[in-house]
Amino acid sequence: MRDAILRQQPYVPPAERRAGKLRLDFNENTVGCSPGVCRALAKLTPERLSMYPEYTVATGRLARHFGVRAEEMLLTNGVDDALHLLCDTFVDPGSRVLLCEPTFSMYRLYAEIANAKIIALRYDAAMRFPLDDALAALRTGKLSPHVFFLANPNNPTGTLVPAKELARMLRAAPRTVVVVDEAYAEFSGLTIIRWIRRYPNLVVLRTFSKAAGLAALRLGCIFAGRTAISFLRRAASPFSVNTAALVAAEAAIRDRRAIRSYVAEVTRAREEFARSLSRLGITVYPSAANFVFVDFGERGPQLIRTLARRGILLRDRGMEFGRRGFARISVGTRAEMRRLVRAIEKNW
Ligand SMILES: Cc1ncc(COP(=O)(O)O)c(C=O)c1O
Secondary structure (H helix, E strand, O other), rough: OOHHHHHHOOOOOOOOOOOOEEEEEEOOOOOOOOOHHHHHOOOOOOOOOOOOOOOOOHHHHHHHHHOOHHHHHEEHHHHHHHHHHHHHHHOOOEEEEEEOOOOOOHHHHHHHHOOOOEEEEOOOOHHHHHHHHHHHHHHHHOOOOOOEEEEEEOOOOOOOOOOHHHHHHHHHOOOOOOHEEEEEEEHHHHHHHHHHHHOEEEEEEEEEOOOOOOOOOOOOEEEOOOHHHHHHHHHHHOOOOOHHHHHEEEEEEEOOOHHHHHHHHHHHHHHHHHHHHOOOEEOOOOOOOEEEEEEEEHHHHHHHHHHHOOEEEEEEEOOOOOOOOOEEEEEOHHHHHHHHHHHHHHHO
């Protein structure tokens, strides 16, 4: 067995039997995809299912939706698969991979499996992005990282790095592949997909798992200049995206209103929820995504266990910033968040 695998912790599968509960632990869409998506899926014929997927038409439609050319985009089996592919394509053993933690844990996992040398910076206790440290790490010339993974907004802190600062980082290290994971961009309203023509070192990732409500179907998109996409294609498996995911994504972009109205509802719910927790004296960090990072303090772990017994699932972030008590809470509708607030009040 490879040492890189032996060094990993044994895999712990994500929580199961979550259906019917108030699922605020995976940043999913809590109301589900638009009914148009289910109708499109129901029309899938046995013939369609017996065939290997065909990508050209769906890729063309999705590319138009995102404002890029088909050659500037690659579909993947969720962003997870995209991260794997990026490591396969750009990370050699010993390559330097820059991360700002806490962040989405898959960046570190895939980089470690590729035997990369991880350069880990930290958000501070106020959840501020370490811009100066990142610029310094990027400006080390020959020693600049080969790949930089950045979630924007970041999971779990909710922090958004503004466009101006992203541009400074992209210019600081033209040879570093800067991967900006925009899994939550619908909620932040900021996307830099269009910049792929300006910065050949930029790779942008998007997913249909969050705002579009299609986490089960696994569809991610990689956007980059043609050259980078052509390299990624060489390492990609030929049929990693299934036909149901393509059909669902096409239907989802036909019904943009469903996504827009869900995003508007979540944004209102997030602000109302943050105010309610603040009134209880609980620290909530500002967030540009469909979740908030919360400091419950000492009582956190117990509270999260109690809520789970009552069918409300939050994500305990365990030890973060040197102590327990932090949690990441997905934001759903206002009605759902009011239910959570009532449950917290009862057990606080
Ligand atoms: C920043 C970020 N990227 C990617 C993902 C996963 O996306 P996908 O479902 O497309 O693999 C998540 C899920 O939590 C995430 O937080």
